[in-house]
Amino acid sequence: MTKVAKKGKIAILKEICKGCGLCVDVCSQGILGLGDEMNSKGYYFSRINSEKNCTGCAVCAEMCPDLAIEVWRKSNISGNSRK
Amino acid sequence: MKKVFERPKSLKDTPSHFCPGCHSGLIHRLVAEAIDYFKIQERTIGVASVGCSVFLYNYLDVDVIEAPHGRAPAVCTGIKRVRKQNIVFTIQGDGDLAAIGTSEIIHTANRGENITVIFINNAVYGMTGGQMAPTTLLGQRTTTSPYGRDVQQEGYPVRMVELLSGLEGSAFIARAAVNKPANLMKAKKLIRRAFEMQINNMGFSMVEVLSACPTNWGLKPLEANRRVEEEMIPCFPLGVFKEKIQGSEDSRG
Numbered sequence: 648m649t650k651v652a653k654k655g656k657i658a659i660l661k662e663i664c665k666g667c668g669l670c671v672d673v674c675s676q677g678i679l680g681l682g683d684e685m686n687s688k689g690y691y692f693s694r695i696n697s698e699k700n701c702t703g704c705a706v707c708a709e710m711c712p713d714l715a716i717e718v719w720r721k722s723n724i725s726g727n728s729r730k
Numbered sequence: 731m732k733k734v735f736e737r738p739k740s741l742k743d744t745p746s747h748f749c750p751g752c753h754s755g756l757i758h759r760l761v762a763e764a765i766d767y768f769k770i771q772e773r774t775i776g777v778a779s780v781g782c783s784v785f786l787y788n789y790l791d792v793d794v795i796e797a798p799h800g801r802a803p804a805v806c807t808g809i810k811r812v813r814k815q816n817i818v819f820t821i822q823g824d825g826d827l828a829a830i831g832t833s834e835i836i837h838t839a840n841r842g843e844n845i846t847v848i849f850i851n852n853a854v855y856g857m858t859g860g861q862m863a864p865t866t867l868l869g870q871r872t873t874t875s876p877y878g879r880d881v882q883q884e885g886y887p888v889r890m891v892e893l894l895s896g897l898e899g900s901a902f903i904a905r906a907a908v909n910k911p912a913n914l915m916k917a918k919k920l921i922r923r924a925f926e927m928q929i930n931n932m933g934f935s936m937v938e939v940l941s942a943c944p945t946n947w948g949l950k951p952l953e954a955n956r957r958v959e960e961e962m963i964p965c966f967p968l969g970v971f972k973e974k975i976q977g978s979e980d981s982r983g
Contacts, residue, residue, distance in 0.1 A: 655731075655734075656731055662745075663745050665749075665750035665751075666750055667750035667751035667944075667951035667952075668751075668950075668951055668952055669751065669951060669952070669955065672952055672955070673910070673911055690750065703731075703734060705734050705735045706911050708735040709735070709911060709914060709915075710756070710910075710911060710914065711756075712746070712748060712751070712752060712753060712754070712755030712756045712759075713745065713746055713748075713755050714737050714741070714755070714759060716735070717733065717735060717736065718733070718734050718735040719731035719732060719733050719734065720731060720732060720734045721731055721732075722731070722732040
């Protein structure tokens, strides 16, 4: 959290993720990808490749059918997709 | 940093049983967000229909009654008539609403019952293994139409939204999709509007939401998502088909 350039942060709840890849498809920065690691249900869950480019737009979380993504954004950036 | 996305309060913290890439999870979340938005969690009663949508009671933190197959609108009618102060809604699939429950939905809409129906249309019977549904697209292969749906044998896909918007009793009828972020935002607004219609006593409201069914379509989640865009939306156009204005002569509000 010390880097100034970083605008957002996401966390993937790997036990909830089913590896459908909808988040990978919609990420404008292309920071997400499906990994080669399995969770306990046997799904290849989604993985963050380069977190530093995350803008915190929350589109991945909006599109996740299983609510497996949590998003944080720097509070001084205007605009909130939630309301 | 501030958390900008979290689980709606009225959605229980339970992993869903839906297949990877199924849009039902998204639609349940949109309903939960609408319930949170109007702060009606305490007075909302859900009716679980039969199909993949049956586990409504596991996911939404509201009171839920389960209805027999196709009869969710009839059960909603009963609840709403005796408990007018409650908000009553159901989530139905296409096998439930458009096949076995056609009679119930048509008459409920025609009577203008003040309830909200969220109709998940994935063009196939999801839970029972991918049989042909009334909404199956022409040429679509299912387990009971292995050569593709043929007009001569099975007829045309039923467009429930167009059908119900022709009835005088219905107040708000719309169709949305959740295949991409822009459509998802529109769907969120339409579902919210449907609940608002009920809160304002305007009468019957229904939102049809197009959904992918990767498992029964035999496609990968992203391919199924693309199919919604390329094949379903041209057959089932999106938009608001009917909306009564509050205070007008034919509204109850």
